[in-house]
Amino acid sequence: MQPSLTDEETIRQFLSSQPNHCFETLYKRYVSKVYRRCLSMTKDSEKAEDFTHDIFIKAFGKLDAFQERSTFSTWLYSIAFNHCSDQLRLAKRVNVVPIDETSKLDVADSQDSQLHEESLLLVRRAMKSLTTSEQDLLQLKYEDGMTIEQIAQLYGIKTSAVKMRLKRCREKIHRLYTQHGDV
Numbered sequence: 164m165q166p167s168l169t170d171e172e173t174i175r176q177f178l179s180s181q182p183n184h185c186f187e188t189l190y191k192r193y194v195s196k197v198y199r200r201c202l203s204m205t206k207d208s209e210k211a212e213d214f215t216h217d218i219f220i221k222a223f224g225k226l227d228a229f230q231e232r233s234t235f236s237t238w239l240y241s242i243a244f245n246h247c248s249d250q251l252r253l254a255k256r257v258n259v260v261p262i263d264e265t266s267k268l269d270v271a272d273s274q275d276s277q278l279h280e281e282s283l284l285l286v287r288r289a290m291k292s293l294t295t296s297e298q299d300l301l302q303l304k305y306e307d308g309m310t311i312e313q314i315a316q317l318y319g320i321k322t323s324a325v326k327m328r329l330k331r332c333r334e335k336i337h338r339l340y341t342q343h344g345d346v
Contacts, residue, residue, distance in 0.1 A: 210250075
């Protein structure tokens with residue numbers, strides 16, 4: 164297959180005649196991005212890996228229903244976001260803390276690394292104070308590198324609304340960070 168084909172052209176050209184080739188091409192293009200999205204939401208590499216595989220199976224099962232109302236990548240990220248959100252919501256019913264979580268709280272050796280750890284802790288605390296939707300929005304923009312337009316399309320809102328929400332989230336993080344730092 165020509166590498167210059169877009170995702171949509173690949174689907175149109177190969178889904179019915181060479182479905183395995185179509186899936187393999189799209190999988191190779193997006194597996195690492197979907198994995199990073201899952202990892203940013205789950206904070207667990209094993210879960211992220213499992214979710215990534217589940218998402219591709221789900222997406223490929225629905226590929227014939229893809230209507231090109233958005234780009235393939237936006238459509239796939241939407242499936243990934245929704246799948247991870249659903250799985251995390253289900254997991255909250257059983258609250259489990261991994262054993263290795265306590266090892267992350269070890270005291271740092273040097274004063275510089277201790278200050279760095281304190282700053283990271285303050286940022287984490289501020290992030291946890293945000294709503295899930297605020298955290299998701301920041302992750303889409305800053306961890307996943309999605310554009311304002313892609314986020315707007317994903318949420319079905321105007322770009323100006325995305326910009327305003329991002330601005331409010333950044334301001335809230337800054338305010339929470341400075342409040343926690345004063346305590």
